[in-house]
Amino acid sequence: MEIQSKNNETAKEQPILKKGIFYAILDGVSDIIMEDKTKRGLTVQERSIDEKYGVNSDKGMIYDMDGIGHKVGIRWYFPKDKYGFEKVLEHATEMEQRYRKIREETCPDY
Amino acid sequence: MNYSHQVLVDTETVANNLNNKSFKVIEVDYDPENAYRQGHLQGASLIWWKRDINDPVTRDIINKSQFEDLLSRNGLTAQSEVILYGDFNNWFAAFVFWIFKYYGHEKVQMMNGGRKKWEIENRSYTKDEPQIPKTNYVAQPPNEGLRAYLFDVRRALDKSDTVLVDVRSPKEFSGEVTAPAEYPMEHAQRGGHIPNANNIPWASAVNDTDGTFKSVEELKKIYETKGVTPDKDVICYCRIGERSSHTWFVLKYLLGYPQVRNYDGSWTEWGNMIGNPIEK
Numbered sequence: 001m002e003i004q005s006k007n008n009e010t011a012k013e014q015p016i017l018k019k020g021i022f023y024a025i026l027d028g029v030s031d032i033i034m035e036d037k038t039k040r041g042l043t044v045q046e047r048s049i050d051e052k053y054g055v056n057s058d059k060g061m062i063y064d065m066d067g068i069g070h071k072v073g074i075r076w077y078f079p080k081d082k083y084g085f086e087k088v089l090e091h092a093t094e095m096e097q098r099y100r101k102i103r104e105e106t107c108p109d110y
Numbered sequence: 111m112n113y114s115h116q117v118l119v120d121t122e123t124v125a126n127n128l129n130n131k132s133f134k135v136i137e138v139d140y141d142p143e144n145a146y147r148q149g150h151l152q153g154a155s156l157i158w159w160k161r162d163i164n165d166p167v168t169r170d171i172i173n174k175s176q177f178e179d180l181l182s183r184n185g186l187t188a189q190s191e192v193i194l195y196g197d198f199n200n201w202f203a204a205f206v207f208w209i210f211k212y213y214g215h216e217k218v219q220m221m222n223g224g225r226k227k228w229e230i231e232n233r234s235y236t237k238d239e240p241q242i243p244k245t246n247y248v249a250q251p252p253n254e255g256l257r258a259y260l261f262d263v264r265r266a267l268d269k270s271d272t273v274l275v276d277v278r279s280p281k282e283f284s285g286e287v288t289a290p291a292e293y294p295m296e297h298a299q300r301g302g303h304i305p306n307a308n309n310i311p312w313a314s315a316v317n318d319t320d321g322t323f324k325s326v327e328e329l330k331k332i333y334e335t336k337g338v339t340p341d342k343d344v345i346c347y348c349r350i351g352e353r354s355s356h357t358w359f360v361l362k363y364l365l366g367y368p369q370v371r372n373y374d375g376s377w378t379e380w381g382n383m384i385g386n387p388i389e390k
Contacts, residue, residue: 040291041290043290
């Protein structure tokens, strides 16, 4: 498939509040931003409300082995007036654990 | 446009002939869930690249018998006049065009611009899938002159009369990326390109605005100035063989080059093989 050139990186100057192997939490102007590091490099196709978290999220597309495209979240914007860092960290930790579990299943460290 | 073969049909002609039983319109998709299933040309059947064109077990295109079954399910006979179009800039329609020719189907054309142009023109789609009576299609033996295998490409490395055309993006050619993040299944162990290949991205051949093909004069200039001339034995490749089918189509059927082959193993084969030489 074609390389797309649209840049989907968040602004580099946003300070990192915390990062794990699979996530980063960034300090945005009005949002705490949770980023899924496994989705780095994806082109942002839309910003819309995420059903799971109920906040705005950047979404991209990943094509599976059959060529079927699936919309996936890249980063989520938690408004600071509604969410504190601890709540976002809770979501990020859950995401981290989910990916760790997949890694253990697919690439066990014997 | 004076292309060397009558292999293109414009959207207007297709729109005016959707009820014409002389034509069989087939949509070819990489991602049918986000294309055909969301709407397609009235009466068009679907060929899904992954399911219908690839052998389900071995990495290979379908064999003659599987091809015959596919075309029978699509209601075709050897005499059918087929119009192909599809998603992703007609890449996979071009791939299927290549396979139609590989198995000797004569009357096949592509709708210039594919879904992209059809949508730009706000033409209508339907979600109704046609009921197609099965036929008994009989194919020709494969024309291996249209296909390059790994050993053909290895042999070509020492031949001055063979030219390799790498139709991928410059970043793939240089090895900066092996595949975009969107396609995690299409990576190779090594990045770069086959030694001495010319990088002429597939998109050089089409107009940005609507995905239609450029004129003969423009196409000649693009390829000939890079040493891809009709007197050469030309081998096209990309990552999985679909974009290279698009360029194969341009060289073989729009410009009329006599000897052009598609290396469908492409970079996902070359870049994964132990010992293959690579340039960056």
